[in-house]
Amino acid sequence: MLVADGDQVFRARLCPLLESLGYDVVAEAASALEVTKLLRSTEPELVVMELPLARSLGFRTEHRGGLLRRLPMVVLLNGDAGHEGLEEALDAGVRGFITKDLDAALLDSVLSHVLSDGCAIAPELLGGVMDKFTGSRARFTRAHPRVGLLNDSERHVLQLLGCGFENARIAEELHLSRASVKTYVSRLLGKLHLENRTQAALLANETGLVRRVAVAAQPEQTQVIRGIRR
Known part of the structure; x- marks a missing residue:
């Protein structure tokens, strides 16, 4: 798993939490450039990424990762319960949405469902997603x-x-x-x-x-x- 977030303090909280839940964090990135490099060098199965970084990548990791043998699944972390950008993210194939409040049970539920080939959306984001889709x-x-x-x-x-x-x-x-x-x-x-x-x-x-x-x-x-x- 690659964790991509510009806030070092937040990453310092998130990565240990993910590891305590049994996920293997192979690398951390703080910028789009670092995401690009680490996608190529580590080829993670899953990328957990903040919304601003996802926007800078156009929501598509393949745009920055070059020719990868496999494209990673992407789960977005949103700083609040707003819905801006989620429509574009869904269209680009983003697989999960969760706010950055670091609720361990909810985070684990979203990630495990995404890794089971599904798409998981935190409930506080669902209303906006539905409104944008309709x-x-x-x-x-x-x-x-x-x-x-x-x-x-x-x-x-x-x-x-x-x-x-x-x-x-x-x-x-x-x-x-x-x-x-x-x-x-x-x-x-x-x-x-x-x-x-x-x-x-x-x-x-x-x-x-x-x-x-x-x-x-x-x-x-x-x-x-x-x-x-x-």
């Missing part, structure tokens, strides 16, 4: 009737997207191959006129196909809203 409620309202165009298999896949399940879990739940799940996801996105799986997950909850997507990280303490990888 633009306005009218866009999803127009999409609601199109849910009726889905066949039973596509509807079931949409429901499980809304629950935050990755392809492997959906395949297991519906007794399908992963290739079939991928086909169903592509087909339902086309029918619903949506751009990606995160929008589909939000729509599944907006339409009532899924009643709840909040999963307790620890009972009565913290919650994480789980989305799905695009």
Whole structure:
């Protein structure tokens, strides 16, 4: 894991916390230039990065990392509960969002879900993400009737997207191959006129196909809203 944040004091708190949770912090970066160098030299599986640094990289680590054998997953750290920049980050493939309050249980829940091939969003950020994805409620309202165009298999896949399940879990739940799940996801996105799986997950909850997507990280303490990888 690469930790990228311009605040040395914050990194000094975050890195030991991550290691105490069992994560291997291979390097730290304080600037976009350092991120570029360390991406090439360490090729981390996961980058935990503050929002300002992510903006300077255009939200895409491949823009700075050169020709990497694999692209790392990115989790953003936001200094507050604001939502500016999150729409662009989602479009660029950022996989997780959490505020910088260093709640250990919530941090662990987000990171473990992302490493399980999912997308995880802290609850205080979810409202803004949904508003930005919809633009306005009218866009999803127009999409609601199109849910009726889905066949039973596509509807079931949409429901499980809304629950935050990755392809492997959906395949297991519906007794399908992963290739079939991928086909169903592509087909339902086309029918619903949506751009990606995160929008589909939000729509599944907006339409009532899924009643709840909040999963307790620890009972009565913290919650994480789980989305799905695009």
